[in-house]
Amino acid sequence: MARSRYLLYKAPSNWTENQYRRSKILFNQYPDIKIAFDLVQGLRNIFNTATSIETAYTKLAHWYKDVENTGFRAFNTIANTITLNYRSILNYFINRSTNASAESFNAKIKAFRAQFRGVKNVEFFLYRLTTIFA
Structure with missing residues (x-):
């Protein structure tokens, strides 16, 4: 074995x-x-x-x-x-497709949010997300 x-x-x-x-x-x-x-x-x-x-x-x-x-x-x-x-x-x-790409992107967003220990200004956070990942 x-x-x-x-x-x-x-x-x-x-x-x-x-x-x-x-x-x-x-x-x-x-x-x-x-x-x-x-x-x-x-x-x-x-x-x-x-x-x-x-x-x-x-x-x-x-x-x-x-x-x-x-x-x-x-x-x-x-x-x-x-x-x-x-x-x-x-x-x-x-x-024959999965939601793996969506799950991967969600993990990137969570990691990005955790890097800054939360979000105070939601509008600026969304702006940064679109600037970096779009």
């Missing part, structure tokens, strides 16, 4: 020959790790291969059912998150 950790982060198509041999040994010795790895790869494949909202919704439902059948409590958090936010998650499949 010592050098098998990093192969669990990769897709099997990206494994080296050595990692492939290690995975066979690891999955034979620890079948629960194989089941968890397959669940992770299943979710990864949904985001890589689903072409429409309908197919993604169906595949996510099947993945959720697989998570319930395994009984792994570690996957309940992500399964519940998907259940609660499935509409927002399915929006990703419209044009």
Whole structure:
């Protein structure tokens, strides 16, 4: 198990020959790790291969059912998150874009505000933001 950790982060198509041999040994010795790895790869494949909202919704439902059948409590958090936010998650499949750029810009604004330990004059703060980031 010592050098098998990093192969669990990769897709099997990206494994080296050595990692492939290690995975066979690891999955034979620890079948629960194989089941968890397959669940992770299943979710990864949904985001890589689903072409429409309908197919993604169906595949996510099947993945959720697989998570319930395994009984792994570690996957309940992500399964519940998907259940609660499935509409927002399915929006990703419209044009495969996320709100990462907006989150990044929001982090820049917060860091800028923290640098000056708050804002006293909002108008001047907005002026500085538009001058620097626009």
